[in-house]
Amino acid sequence: MDAMRNAGVRPGAACTSTWFARVLGLATALILAAGCTPPGVPRKASGSDVAVPSPADPEAQAMSEVLAGEIAGQSGDLEQAMVHYLRAAELSDDPQLAARATRIAMFAGNPGDAAVRAAQRWLKLDPDSIEAHQTLALLYIRKGETDAAVEHLESVLRLYEGRKGHGYLAIAASLAKEKESGSALEAMRLLVERHAADSDAWQALGILALEAGSPRQALEAANRTLALDPDRTEALVLRADAYQALGDLDAAIRAMRQAVQAAPQDFDRRLRLGRLLVQAERYGQARKVFQALLKLRPNDETLLYTLGLLNLQARDLAQARRYFKRLADVGGQRRQEAWFYLGQIAEEQGKVHEALRWYRRIEPGEYFIEARGRMAELLARQGRLDEARAVLARAREQVSSTAEGVRLYLLEGQILRDAKRYEEGMALYNRALTEYPGNEDLLYARAIMAERLGRIDWAERDFKAILAADPDNAAALNALGYTLADHNLRLDEALEYIQKALQLTPDDPTVVDSLGWVYYRMGKPEVAERYLRKAYGLLQDPEIGGHLVEVLWKLGKRREAGNILRELLRAHPDNDALEALRRRLSL
Incomplete structure (x- = not known):
């Protein structure tokens, strides 16, 4: 794979300046000239020959370094490509060449002196380059030189002067890409503290803090923004996002309601409020929000799908069917899902033929x-x-x-x-x-x-x-142990399998049940009772319940056994095993 392409630069095409294009043209001419004439054989001059600059000419030297860098990059040797491009950048006055040298140095894993030197050269050649300042800021952050980074961020703000707020947002977007998010956030904080009276600064800091996984700092920044500019409603959205990231859904909903009230026509804010309400399991309120949004966008697939699910959750099958039918009629990407849920609704309503018809379409x-x-x-x-x-x-x-x-x-x-x-x-x-x-x-x-x-x-x-291929397969260990126990075969061995399964999945009710059952088969009903009660407490399964009933009956606790069995039969009236147990115990 071409390492230069991975570095985000295309050999011969990444630097679009006239100088660089001319350098590549001259380099190509040199290769052709060198490759076509054997050593020691003089060439005839012609009017079409390319005039090759003198080796003493810096442009010619830069050209040679670029050519060597391109060849090294094509070979996957980014370290050598970086060395040659750095030399070329120092020889040339083309800022695009210095920019390319910087990117190659950074991609080569050299965030230190080489990349900084190239970026400084870039900035010297193009003092008003926002990208050069941002790149140097990132490089200094990686070197731990936060104060130096902040100076370059200040330069970015200066270059964005006259475009209110854009500079801070551009800086936040640039720093959000940095892997060392903590260091980048610290640099942004130092910058903002220099401009503490600017609400744009605090808003941008909050956005970056949220991206960096620091919701408390984002919340603080949102509050500072609103203190400086109470009418800045996007700060209310930021505050809601911060509360949501902190897990305080009630506070997030209050903040988002404020944001919606401040801009009632903002569709996105109302949609986000609806999603927050769903996350907080306030389904009735969420339905009202999504119904209002659907009036604005009647064929919106996401809204129709969400309302279908919300009505399913509320057990309003008729309404759910209406929304999923509309979703199917829209004919978009969610049509298959709509058919599936229409099939489920028909099942719930006992309409088997209709359910089969919907399922068949999928x-x-x-x-x-x-x-x-x-x-x-x-x-x-x-x-x-x-x-x-x-x-x-x-x-x-x-x-x-x-x-x-x-x-x-x-x-x-x-x-x-x-x-x-x-x-x-x-x-x-x-x-x-x-x-x-x-x-x-x-x-x-x-x-x-x-x-x-x-x-x-x-x-x-x-x-x-199964166990030969996967010795720690808890399901197979439990099933093997239970099968042996249920058929009164090699109970000590069965116990070993089940105990190993329990070590692997200590809270699995089916394994706890198996342990109780093997102890019962071994003639230890008191021990069995303890485990079966625990298993039944974890999962009111008819098989587990039946085991508990049988052990309680054996221990003389017949009233309790009968009560549990009757409860089980009410919940599972068609269970053949429970009915057989009832007949056997004459209950």
């Missing part, structure tokens, strides 16, 4: 897999399992990535597992693993399917295949 992209998964599940619920599988099989033909292909296989496998068609599920996963050999997600899913069929040896083999 093309490969961000929402494609999920939409096809929803279609398959809806069809499966209607007993149309073959159609559901066909939807997912067609979808696999339309995707190209491994992740998408695997996910579609997993969705089909889940549908088969829910339908208790375990043999077909095993066949599906066998085929999938032929296509994606060694995929951990598919191995895990096949192991679960094998366990349903009572093929514990197969399940164990797949879990161990």
Whole structure:
């Protein structure tokens, strides 16, 4: 790769001055002249020969250094390119050449004397160059010479004289690019303190402070701006941004409301107020703000999308549908999202055929897999399992990535597992693993399917295949341990797997549940109770709850066991395992 291009300069074209163009022309002529005539053979003069300057001529020397610098840069040797360009800059009176030498020195990782020397030469040749002053300020900041940097920033202000506020904003924009943001911010602060009565200065400092990740300093600067100029409403926006960065959303909203009141026709401010209200979870107020904005821009995709989501959050499905339908009709970039949410709303309303119609429209992209998964599940619920599988099989033909292909296989496998068609599920996963050999997600899913069929040896083999590739896979450790415990097999070994999983994920309720269950299988119901209560407290899952009920029943705490089981059945009336437990305990 061309290092000179990476330095932001194109060989032979970056310096556009007449002198530099002439230098390159002369350099090319020298190369041609040297390359076409063998050493020692005199050339005949002709009227078309290029007059080559004397080596004593500074322009000729500069030309040679530029040529050497270009060749070094083309070869990727920026250090040598810098050396040659620095020499050329000292020989030439062209400020653009000095500017190029400065940039090469900076890109070569030489922010010290070489880059400063080149920039000083640049400034000497062009004393009114704003860019030269800004560059020297940055170089001095990097060297830790803040006072010297401030002097050059003062020069920038002088050169912007007559354009109120522009100088400070230009300085802030330049310093915002500096990696050493703390040092740059300190230089800006010193500059502003010299102009403490200027509200423009404080506003620019606040903007830079926010960019540099110093919201408290930004807030202070916004307040100083408003103290000097109470009518400066952009300082209210800065104050709101600072409060938001500090995490004080209430104060941010108050400040942004003030900014909106000061300029009620400012669309951007009202939009930002709406977003702040959403962030603060004041959804009702946010809806009013976005509805007012939509009157100004009826076909704005972002507004329609946001209002659709806000109404979904408020469970106003009719209104949400209206906004997403309008969004779909606009036909912009969010059309696919609109169709997806229209499908979800139809599902919520029990309109299965309408939901399928919306989902079917979605093309490969961000929402494609999920939409096809929803279609398959809806069809499966209607007993149309073959159609559901066909939807997912067609979808696999339309995707190209491994992740998408695997996910579609997993969705089909889940549908088969829910339908208790375990043999077909095993066949599906066998085929999938032929296509994606060694995929951990598919191995895990096949192991679960094998366990349903009572093929514990197969399940164990797949879990161990995962652990061979990833010994710290907590999910596989937990599943293997739980499978052994649930089938009363090698309980000490099962305990070791689960304990290791717990070390890796100490707050995972499914792992805590497995630990309680293995202790129950080992004949330690008191220990099991402690872990199962903790697991159920973390996650009111029917399987975890069922385990807790069984252990409490074993310990004679039958009233509590019955109460928990009844609560679980109310929440999960179609859970076969809970119903079987109720019958077994005669509750």
